[in-house]
Amino acid sequence: MTRDEIVLMFAERQAAVERRDVDFIVSQHAPDCEQISPLAGKTVKGREAIGKLYETWFNGFPDLKWSPEELIIDNDRATQMITLSGTDTGGFMGMPPTGKPFRLPVVWLFTLKDRQFTHVRPIYDFTGLLIQVGLLKAKPV
């Protein structure tokens, strides 16, 4: 893929996130794409499983804001930095809604082939997110 094609792909991904279009988001992933997911606590494979991850975010945080900041492209790999923010009014990960907001930086590492993502890895402070939204309580030992 050319750099311009990859930039366009990420613009289309952003538009799909903003309209909560999980079908379009997963269509950008190869059928056997693997995503290393802190949310799932494991590597998930395939569009259906990856779609469920996005639904978890969109359902838990109906006001989810996904703000892209930086896109680094190097041949068939890309990294995107975003800031995620939202409020837990929908119930995150099947838990009752807490009504609490969160904000955190997330960095994504992608591998691309034939105009699709074949490997995806988001990295972020998942434990900090759970504390921010009030699903976990933390105290110094």
Place this chain on the structure above:
Amino acid sequence: MTREEIVALFDRFQHAAAAHDAAMLASLHADTCVMESPTAGGAVTGRTAIAQVYDTWFTGFPDLIATFEDLLIDGSRVAQSATITGTDTGGFLGLPPTGKPFRIPMLWLFTVNDQAIVRARPIYDFTGLLVQIGVLKTKPV
């Protein structure tokens, strides 16, 4: 810097990390470099402050190993992924040693100028790290 020069810079970065040489790592940054550091509680500027950030890791985890993975280069912007492992036998962040191990994925975002790193931002599960090494305890709410 050319791509080859950036590759060489990050080769030096990896060797300095393997040697736990905080001064050498800091020397790869401009003295005006800004690092957004979860361990420092925010942004720090300059080689001295940046060396202290690296030193916090090497002191807290004398067996620290950084296994470097993907290096993405896009003009003056760089992403470096790594898996960081270690054991808290030295005392992390000035706290008493817990003797507990950790393992976390990390992704660094860098900007370079003609000579050095001018911006650095590591993204990782900082709270999860504190839980793994036992300086923070969490429980479901």
